[in-house]
Amino acid sequence: MKTLTLLRHAKSGWDDPVARDFDRPLNAKGRRAAIAMGRHWRQIDLDFDHIIASPAVRVEQTLEEVESGYGRTLAPAWDRRLYLASAATLLDVVRELPDTLSRVLLVGHNPGLEELVLLLAGDSDDALRDAVEEKYPTATLAELALGADRWGDAKPGGATLTRFIRPRDLDASLGPDEG
Known part of the structure; x- marks a missing residue:
């Protein structure tokens, strides 16, 4: 069985004066x-x-900081298709994965990641799915058991959402700002 994990980049600085x-x-x-x-x-x-990760600066920096807490080196394949990708594009990337892989992490952006989780998990009446539908915050991880032995067989409604971990679940100070 294939396991797909999705990580949304961490909170970025809208105040930073960048051109792009x-x-x-x-x-x-x-x-x-x-x-x-x-x-x-x-x-x-x-x-x-x-x-596989979007090459956007905020994704690169997210992975650098995750590495520092994780204590392991992450060596992503940078894929421009993940930058602001739709759920359909992300699903295409998943379906192209070699079947020799069992556990894959995609790191990117919303709304595509949230939409992919909801698409793959289907309309199940589940507390984790409800939490995703309510909001997929920055730096949040979602893990899906695809219910398939081949990545090419990933299909809408064919997965089970097994984890949904938000930063605020680990430290309340990392939750939404007050006010």
């Missing part, structure tokens, strides 16, 4: 959230056979 959205960096809270997620991954011994 692609170049927007993380803010301080985003950096803290990514480190906390990495520490949690280490605690639950999360591992991947392969990582």
Whole structure:
């Protein structure tokens, strides 16, 4: 069975004066959230056979900070198609994966990641799915058991959402700002 994990980049700095959205960096809270997620991954011994990531600056920085908390080097394949990708594009990327891989991490952006989780998980009446539908915050991880032995067989409604971990679940100070 194939396991697909999705990580949304950490909180970025809208105040930073960059010319392109692609170049927007993380803010301080985003950096803290990514480190906390990495520490949690280490605690639950999360591992991947392969990582594919958007090459946007905020994704690169998210992975750098996750690494510092995780204590392991992450060596993603950078794929421009993941930058602001739709759920359909992300699903195409998943379906192209070699079947020799079992556990894959995609790191990218919303709304595509959230839409992909909801598409793959289908209309199940499940608390995790409801949480995704309510909001897929920055630096949040969603894990799906695809219910397939081949990546090419990933289909809408064919997966089970097994984890949905938000930074605020690990540290309340990483939740939404008050006010």
